[in-house]
Amino acid sequence: MALRPTRSWTLKGLAVLVLAPFALSACSAGSLGSSDASGSAGGTTITWLTGTDEVAQANAKAIVDAFEKANPDVTVKLDARPAGADGDNLVKTRLQTGTMPDVFDYNSGSLFQQIAPTKNLTPLTGKPLEKAVQKSFTPQVTAGEDVYGVPYGTAFGGGVMYNRAVFDKLGLQVPKTWAEFMDVSAKIKAAGIAPVIQTYQDTWTSQLFVLGDFHNVAAANPQWAEEYTTNKAKYATDPNAIQGFQHLQAVHDAGYENADFASIKLEDGMRELAAGTGAMYPILSANVSTLQSVAPDKLGDIGFFALPGDDAATNGLTAWYPNAVYVPTTTKGDKLAAAEKLLGFIASPAGCDALTSVSAPTGPYLVDGCQLPTDVPQVTKDVQAYFDSGAQSPALEFLSPVKGPNLEQITVEIGSGIRSAADGAALYDEDVKKQAQQLGLSGW
Amino acid sequence: MATTLRRATPAAPRSRGRRGGRSPYPGWFYLPAAVVYGVLFLVPTLASFYFALTRWTIFTSEFIGLGNFVQFFQEPALTKGFVNTFIYAAITSGAKVVLGLALGMLLTSQILGRGYLRAVVFFPVLVSTVGVGITFQVLMNPSKGAINAALGVIGVHGPGWLVDPSLALLSVALVDIWKGVGLATLIYMAGIVSIPKEYYEAARVDGAGSWTLFRDVIFPLSWPATSTVVTLSLIGGLRSFYLIWSMTRGGPGFTSDVIASVIYKQYQAGFYGLSTAGNVILFIAVIAIVLPLTRFLARKEVEL
Numbered sequence: 001m002a003l004r005p006t007r008s009w010t011l012k013g014l015a016v017l018v019l020a021p022f023a024l025s026a027c028s029a030g031s032l033g034s035s036d037a038s039g040s041a042g043g044t045t046i047t048w049l050t051g052t053d054e055v056a057q058a059n060a061k062a063i064v065d066a067f068e069k070a071n072p073d074v075t076v077k078l079d080a081r082p083a084g085a086d087g088d089n090l091v092k093t094r095l096q097t098g099t100m101p102d103v104f105d106y107n108s109g110s111l112f113q114q115i116a117p118t119k120n121l122t123p124l125t126g127k128p129l130e131k132a133v134q135k136s137f138t139p140q141v142t143a144g145e146d147v148y149g150v151p152y153g154t155a156f157g158g159g160v161m162y163n164r165a166v167f168d169k170l171g172l173q174v175p176k177t178w179a180e181f182m183d184v185s186a187k188i189k190a191a192g193i194a195p196v197i198q199t200y201q202d203t204w205t206s207q208l209f210v211l212g213d214f215h216n217v218a219a220a221n222p223q224w225a226e227e228y229t230t231n232k233a234k235y236a237t238d239p240n241a242i243q244g245f246q247h248l249q250a251v252h253d254a255g256y257e258n259a260d261f262a263s264i265k266l267e268d269g270m271r272e273l274a275a276g277t278g279a280m281y282p283i284l285s286a287n288v289s290t291l292q293s294v295a296p297d298k299l300g301d302i303g304f305f306a307l308p309g310d311d312a313a314t315n316g317l318t319a320w321y322p323n324a325v326y327v328p329t330t331t332k333g334d335k336l337a338a339a340e341k342l343l344g345f346i347a348s349p350a351g352c353d354a355l356t357s358v359s360a361p362t363g364p365y366l367v368d369g370c371q372l373p374t375d376v377p378q379v380t381k382d383v384q385a386y387f388d389s390g391a392q393s394p395a396l397e398f399l400s401p402v403k404g405p406n407l408e409q410i411t412v413e414i415g416s417g418i419r420s421a422a423d424g425a426a427l428y429d430e431d432v433k434k435q436a437q438q439l440g441l442s443g444w
Numbered sequence: 445m446a447t448t449l450r451r452a453t454p455a456a457p458r459s460r461g462r463r464g465g466r467s468p469y470p471g472w473f474y475l476p477a478a479v480v481y482g483v484l485f486l487v488p489t490l491a492s493f494y495f496a497l498t499r500w501t502i503f504t505s506e507f508i509g510l511g512n513f514v515q516f517f518q519e520p521a522l523t524k525g526f527v528n529t530f531i532y533a534a535i536t537s538g539a540k541v542v543l544g545l546a547l548g549m550l551l552t553s554q555i556l557g558r559g560y561l562r563a564v565v566f567f568p569v570l571v572s573t574v575g576v577g578i579t580f581q582v583l584m585n586p587s588k589g590a591i592n593a594a595l596g597v598i599g600v601h602g603p604g605w606l607v608d609p610s611l612a613l614l615s616v617a618l619v620d621i622w623k624g625v626g627l628a629t630l631i632y633m634a635g636i637v638s639i640p641k642e643y644y645e646a647a648r649v650d651g652a653g654s655w656t657l658f659r660d661v662i663f664p665l666s667w668p669a670t671s672t673v674v675t676l677s678l679i680g681g682l683r684s685f686y687l688i689w690s691m692t693r694g695g696p697g698f699t700s701d702v703i704a705s706v707i708y709k710q711y712q713a714g715f716y717g718l719s720t721a722g723n724v725i726l727f728i729a730v731i732a733i734v735l736p737l738t739r740f741l742a743r744k745e746v747e748l
Contacts, residue, residue: 089712116501116503119503263585405710405712405713405714409521409694409695413698418609419697435713438715
């Protein structure tokens with residue numbers, strides 16, 4: 001059949017029209033956020049790796065803006081990493097492959113020990129930038145003889161956020177012992193409100209009954225953390241330590257949990273708390289920022305109290321230290337000097353003020369000279385009261401590097417009624433063995 | 445009848461190299477692919493066999509022999525994942541075979557809208573697994589999801605699909621079946637239409653009803669399709685990860701954990717040696733199941 005030019009031209013034209021966009025896709029998106037060789041006007045540019053969520057990025061940006069104003073010759077670019085276990089792996093991988101940006105923030109305490117700080121981080125001992133850091137924080141970023149980080153953010157507590165309006169309406173007092181807690185819960189349930197909110201779609205929130213109880217364990221036995229690290233104390237066999245697990249089971253067995261505990265997330269839990277359909281929510285006080293974003297008008301209604309143990313006299317808060325900012329060994333020369341300037345800024349009253357301006361503090365800053373403003377949320381005021389009266393002690397992860405990865409699943413099982421507390425505690429003891437052996441601890 | 449019998453599997457073609465001496469010429473064509481295969485697959489696999497015998501912290505690795513494997517089978521969380529994997533694989537591959545065959549028969553018959561139905565059945569195969577997982581997680585929400593809302597309209601109180609410990613794995617398996625049955629149907633359709641018409645005519649002449657037709661003609665002659673579907677869906681089921689991870693993350697607790705999600709959790713926790721050991725176990729388990737199965741299925745193949 002003779003070739004008809006008109007049809008073949010139409011076909012060719014059609015083909016070109018269809019394929020042209022693919023050629024455009026070859027255009028790269030350009031360098032998104034990667035740092036240039038050097039900043040404008042001969043200054044230094046450094047990159048700071050921080051969390052990818054909105055709150056983390058907003059916090060870092062506030063610091064960067066204030067810092068660049070005070071130090072016009074340094075530019076700081078932000079890079080992002082996910083939170084949780086994915087972020088842990090990313091940090092470890094980038095440190096191992098030497099591709100970590102000039103500055104990064106990460107947890108302090110046991111997670112800090114796991115990134116091989118003596119091998120991967122630049123020591124900051126004795127430098128002026130760490131002079132203002134409070135001595136209570138320094139052990140959390142110390143490995144061997146050297147200090148490796150400065151605190152970033154506020155300390156916070158692990159305990160129970162409660163709806164003060166509900167408590168006032170029912171004439172209830174903040175419980176100081178576990179018996180009072182169950183009593184209060186019974187009265188709340190009788191009024192048709194869910195006493196305890198749980199949010200098991202965010203599995204990490206299920207750990208609060210166990211981890212937030214540590215102040216009571218340490219009050220009963222100050223040596224417990226040490227014994228735990230050397231495999232002499234265990235959750236399953238210690239009558240004080242197992243109480244965290246038992247409390248969780250008791251709350252489930254008494255039917256005090258909200259009906260949708262298995263299918264909601266942190267934000268939904270905050271909404272229920274703010275709306276008053278749930279009265280108490282065991283959570284970290286740092287999550288007041290979530291509360292602020294879902295129910296900003298109800299901030300005044302929500303207070304905070306520490307998880308009670310058996311003894312009202314030793315009632316106190318289990319405290320978490322803030323994350324820290326570190327400098328990897330791959331940062332050298334001008335960038336190292338600029339990084340140290342940034343760290344010095346973060347560990348100074350100017351840095352604290354920059355953070356306060358963008359997100360509500362959730363506890364005290366651990367830097368000398370940093371003050372909390374008077375208009376912080378009620379939750380923060382309650383947490384600060386525990387710090388002021390000295391009724392607080394560090395969480396286990398700051399006293400011992402041993403923490404198993406499966407705790408959140410075990411506590412979800414206990415809180416869902418799948419497993420008993422005794423079983424769960426024994427399972428967790430087995431689980432931490434892996435972590436201890438991985439860290440090469442003696443006695444395991 | 446003068447139907448010539450062809451061997452079901454054609455004789456292996458004689459390699460060109462054997463004709464007129466051993467020529468290395470064909471080898472050169474194979475070399476680039478071999479290098480890529482070796483570097484990207486063989487070397488990491490062999491390296492992983494070594495690292496499975498160590499305690500690996502990404503910074504150092506310490507040889508501990510079979511300690512990781514012992515730990516894998518001692519910990520209840522890990523053994524539960526192992527058992528769940530077999531349950532999941534059996535359910536999904538069994539259902540895919542049965543439903544795939546039924547749909548294949550339906551879609552090769554003369555029904556209205558056959559082309560449209562074929563597209564609808566195959567469409568889930570093409571969609572991203574993670575997207576499907578997230579969508580169904582939202583749909584299966586016990587209080588706010590569309591599935592329970594629809595059941596509520598007809599008066600049925602829908603269960604907690606993904607939050608009930610006894611249902612979570614089954615719910616994920618159901619979504620997996622929905623997603624994968626299109627491929628099984630496709631393979632069955634190809635197998636069914638390749639049956640020569642003479643067999644149908646011969647069977648009808650012999651007075652066979654539709655059930656006898658199915659049992660004695662269609663099912664045996666589409667056996668290659670059946671064995672392909674069983675093998676592929678069993679391997680896929682044993683290795684399944686994305687759907688489970690995006691729907692339940694192995695929860696609630698450990699109840700819907702499978703080997704792949706257990707491996708990933710160990711990796712997330714930084715136990716790289718233990719995670720690699722899990723991978724080696726999965727590798728051995730898949731081979732131990734699929735190799736004898738393939739041989740069994742091939743032996744039962746009826747010659748066309």
